[in-house]
Amino acid sequence: MSAGVWIGVALLGGVGACARFLLDSLIAARAGRDFPVGTLTINASGSLLLGLLTGLAVEGNLLVLAGTATLGSYTTFSTWMLETHRLAEDGEGGSAIVNVVLSLAIGVGAAALGRAIGAGL
Amino acid sequence: MSEECLALTTYFGERDRTPRGLLGDELLEIYGELGLQASVLLRGAEGFGRLAHLHSDRLLTLSEDLPVVSIAVDSRERIEGALARVLQIKQRGLITLERARLFSGEIGRSALQPAPGEATKLTIYIGRENRRLRAPLFVTICELFKRRGLAGATVLLGVDGTRGGRRSRARFFGQNAQVPMIIVAVGESERIAEILPELGAVISDPLLTVERVQVCKRDGELLATPHELRGSDEHGLQLWQKLTIFSSHAAMHGGRPLHGEIVRRLREADAAGATSVRGIWGFHGEHAPHGDRFLQIRRHVPVVTIAIDTPERTARSFPIIDELTREHGLVTSEVVPALSARSAHANEGGLRLAGPARGPGSSS
Numbered sequence: 056m057s058a059g060v061w062i063g064v065a066l067l068g069g070v071g072a073c074a075r076f077l078l079d080s081l082i083a084a085r086a087g088r089d090f091p092v093g094t095l096t097i098n099a100s101g102s103l104l105l106g107l108l109t110g111l112a113v114e115g116n117l118l119v120l121a122g123t124a125t126l127g128s129y130t131t132f133s134t135w136m137l138e139t140h141r142l143a144e145d146g147e148g149g150s151a152i153v154n155v156v157l158s159l160a161i162g163v164g165a166a167a168l169g170r171a172i173g174a175g176l
Numbered sequence: 177m178s179e180e181c182l183a184l185t186t187y188f189g190e191r192d193r194t195p196r197g198l199l200g201d202e203l204l205e206i207y208g209e210l211g212l213q214a215s216v217l218l219r220g221a222e223g224f225g226r227l228a229h230l231h232s233d234r235l236l237t238l239s240e241d242l243p244v245v246s247i248a249v250d251s252r253e254r255i256e257g258a259l260a261r262v263l264q265i266k267q268r269g270l271i272t273l274e275r276a277r278l279f280s281g282e283i284g285r286s287a288l289q290p291a292p293g294e295a296t297k298l299t300i301y302i303g304r305e306n307r308r309l310r311a312p313l314f315v316t317i318c319e320l321f322k323r324r325g326l327a328g329a330t331v332l333l334g335v336d337g338t339r340g341g342r343r344s345r346a347r348f349f350g351q352n353a354q355v356p357m358i359i360v361a362v363g364e365s366e367r368i369a370e371i372l373p374e375l376g377a378v379i380s381d382p383l384l385t386v387e388r389v390q391v392c393k394r395d396g397e398l399l400a401t402p403h404e405l406r407g408s409d410e411h412g413l414q415l416w417q418k419l420t421i422f423s424s425h426a427a428m429h430g431g432r433p434l435h436g437e438i439v440r441r442l443r444e445a446d447a448a449g450a451t452s453v454r455g456i457w458g459f460h461g462e463h464a465p466h467g468d469r470f471l472q473i474r475r476h477v478p479v480v481t482i483a484i485d486t487p488e489r490t491a492r493s494f495p496i497i498d499e500l501t502r503e504h505g506l507v508t509s510e511v512v513p514a515l516s517a518r519s520a521h522a523n524e525g526g527l528r529l530a531g532p533a534r535g536p537g538s539s540s
Contacts, residue, residue, distance in 0.1 A: 079237040087440070088222075088232040089432065134236045141234050143473045145433045146426060 060116050064124040071128035090150060091138040094131060099161045101130030106166035110173020181213075181278035182255040182529075183385065184248045186262065187451055188269035189231070190219065191241040199266060200244050204336040206261050207248050208343030213278060214301040214383055215248035216337035216356045221479070222436060223451035224443050225270065226519045234436070243451045245482075247299075247358075248338075249278055249385055259527065270449065272416070272484060273514040273529055276385040280340070283376045288386065290365030295327070295391045297508065298361040298368055300375070300384040301339050305353035314457055316378060317359055318465040324371050326363030327394055328422045328460030328506040330478045331467075332453055333357045339383060357456075360480065362389060362422070362508055392419075393498065393507035395461035402494055402509035405487040409513075413530035416512035417490040419483045421497060422460040425475040427504040434504060435479040441496050442483055448517065450483040460506040484512055 075097050082093035105126045108118060135158055142151040192199040200217050207215040220243030222232040233239040248258060255273070262271070276299075277288075290296070302313055314331040321329045336345040337356035344354035361368075368386070376382050392400050408414050427434040435452045442450045457467040458478035466476050483493060490509075501507055513530040517523075 076237060079235075083235055083238050084229075088230060088234045088238050088436075091235055093235065093237060138235060140473070144475045145234065145436070146428055146474050147432065149431075 056116070056119070060119060063116075063120050067120055067124040068128040071125040075129050075131065091135075091142075091154060094134050094138055095154070095158050095161065098130045098135060098158055099165045101126045102162045103165035103169040105130075106169020106171075107173040108169075110170035111176060112173075177281045178277055178279045178283070179251060181249055181276050181385065182252050183274045183276050183387075184255050184259055184262070185272045185274070186246045186266060186269060187223075187225065187271075187449070188244055188266065189225075189241045190244050192244075192266075192268060194265040196265075200246065200336070202265055203246050203248075203262060204338070204343065204345065206258060206265075207246075207338050210250075210254060210258050210261075211341035212248050212250045212254065212258060212338050213280065213341065214250070214337075214339060214356070214385070215246065216301065216332075216334035216358055218245045218247070218332055218334055218358075218453050220244060220451045221454045222439050223449065224439065225449040226517055226522065226524075228443060228446075230439075230443060232436070232439075245451060245453060249276065249299075249301075251278075263527075268518055268520070270484065271516045271527065272418075272512050273527060274387065274510070274512055275529070276387045278383075278385050279372065280383045281381075283372045283382060288365065288369035288372065290369045292366065294365040295362060295389050295508070296365040296368040297387045297389040297510070298359075298363075298371075298384060299387075300359040300361070300379070300382070301337075301356050302359065302379060302383075303339065303344075303354045304333070304357050305351065313379065314357065314359055315465070317375070318457060318459060320371065320374065320378065321361050321363070322459055322465055324363075324367055326361050326367060326371075327391055328363075328458065329359055329361035329465070330422055330455040330458035330460070330480050331357060331359050332455050332480065340381065359458075360422075362391060362506060387510065389420075389508045389510050391506070392494070392509050393501055393505060396501060396503045396505070398498060401498075402490060403511075404491065405511065407487055409531040411531060413513075413528055414515075414525060415487060415530050416484055416515045416525070417487050418510045418512050419485075419490060419493065419497060420508045420510070421481040421483075421501065422458075422506040422508075423479050423481070423501070423504055424460070424466070425454065425477045425479050429500050433479075434500060435481045438481050438483075438497060438500055441500065442493055445493060445496055447483055447489060447493050448485045450481060452479055452481045454479050461504075484515065
């Protein structure tokens with residue numbers, strides 16, 4: 056990879072993280088803190104977009120920049136895990152399980168849908 | 177030794193800044209420079225203020241500006257000196273002044289003259305790693321309080337503070353042995369008067385404050401509704417009311433943690449604000465002192481939730497708290513004689529001390 060692509064990864068990674076922070080703040084301000092709806096929405100939308108990119112057969116530097124850098128820093132596995140653990144700490148084991156199962160189901164479904172849409176375009 | 181004193185408490189956001197740095201650091205810098213007898217900086221777990229923005233460490237994004245509470249205690253003159261400097265740098269958030277009695281050094285048996293039926297709040301300032309006979313000092317003190325039949329005690333870990341005039345700040349690497357923690361205990365005044373001399377024997381350099389409180393609820397049982405206050409004293413100075421709910425992290429209401437439900441319902445009811453602070457050890461009511469255990473997922477530490485408001489709004493908030501604490505929790509009420517709340521949009525209250533309110537619930 057050229058130096059330009061590395062710089063692009065760094066910049067777009069920052070853009071993805073900022074987008075996540077802003078969107079999560081907006082969602083949390085409305086949905087409250089009972090259930091991590093923000094993280095779920097971000098991971099689902101990121102999965103859909105990454106599915107779309109691969110469905111469109113994007114490859115090479117463009118896939119690194121849009122997929123690995125931008126969507127990779129936009130979506131978050133660690134926050135999903137942390138917030139699930141916080142639910143369990145608060146005695147909300149049922150919500151913790153729902154958070155794991157629902158995110159998995161919606162995430163895989165969104166990625167598959169994205170791929171199907173991308174392949175059809 | 178005992179003297180009348182003032183407690184200066186500020187509530188603000190972890191990320192609030194002054195031109196020189198973080199507000200929390202700057203405040204404790206002032207308290208350290210002035211060598212205040214006791215002060216502590218506590219980190220909250222959840223809360224909202226007059227702008228009704230919710231901050232909570234349940235979600236990562238919501239935890240980037242958690243509530244912070246600082247408490248400073250000394251003689252009236254020294255606290256007024258500190259307040260003047262605090263007001264120069266603190267532009268937003270809540271400030272309260274409360275009267276208390278400060279004990280240090282030798283504590284005699286006749287230190288308190290309690291009237292029957294009254295309740296007292298005791299706040300003890302100790303270092304993090306003061307140990308006696310290998311058990312942490314806070315565990316020894318909580319056991320003593322439990323044995324003597326106090327209504328509850330909660331140990332809150334400070335991250336910065338002064339004790340006996342010397343500042344000590346928690347660092348990521350280091351012993352942090354001198355960083356203050358506080359133990360807040362509530363019980364019948366007569367029992368607390370008996371315990372005070374015993375504390376002198378357990379703690380090598382005792383430093384504590386005593387305030388009168390009203391116990392409203394204990395273990396779900398309604399003992400009294402908060403005293404109905406007029407909105408102001410005889411000189412027209414405004415009075416405020418502070419409700420404190422001592423509960424356990426494991427106490428639930430409707431499938432959710434009780435302290436979180438209190439914050440949520442108060443916010444929905446347009447209360448002025450509420451702050452929850454997690455303790456590390458404690459009890460309230462009929463169970464042994466408890467905290468978290470190694471490798472357990474569910475947390476069992478005690479939690480203290482504070483809501484300060486006008487007497488009218490407190491009268492509206494209490495039924496909500498009463499309903500939520502049907503089974504668990506210790507609820508106390510105190511009079512706050514001076515409060516200032518400042519935000520970008522409003523400026524409420526003032527910091528001249530109102531006179532003692534009428535009735536046995538006053539914190540005189």
